[in-house]
Amino acid sequence: MADFLGMMKQAAQLQSKMQEMQNELGNVEVEGISGGGLVTVRMTAKMEVKSVKIDPSLIKPEEREILEDLLVTAHADARRKAELAMQEKMQALTGGLGLPPGLGFS
Template sequence: MKDIMGMMKAAGEMKGKMEAMQAELADLVVEGRSGGGMVVVSLSGKGDMKGVKIDPSLFKEDDVEVLEDLIVAAHADAKTKSEAEMQRKMAEVTAGLPIPPGMKFPF
């Protein structure tokens, strides 16, 4: 019976930690860069795009395809950083819990 009570207590604590982590992620902003910083994409910790900065030298008609590729690359870089930060925070929240390796959160 003590084990069940302990599990219930741990689940309640984890829920509180998860809510706090989600609030932190909402405030987190990561930047992805490409083209040596000529294109910068900002994402929230939840992966929502917050902004795009583009070096004015890229605004040439014949460079449209290059610009498009740089935006995609910067977004991918920012997304990777955002996901890594989310996994780091989840590892803090779930430390000590018997969770299968490779399981991604939130569900």
């Protein structure tokens, strides 16, 4: 019975830490870049896009498709970085719990 109570206490602590981590992820920002810095996308580790910056040289009607492609690439770069930031936070959170393989969040 003591093991069960210990597990319940540990689960409650994990839930509290998970909520805390979710709040922190909203404050972690990453920047995705494409076109050698011509397009940048800033987003949080919760995948919320905060800003998009476009070099003025790209704002030409005849280069619309290039700009669209660069936006997609910059967003994908930012999303990849945000996912890595989230994984790092999760590993830091669950690292000391001694969870069996497959029960981690990474």
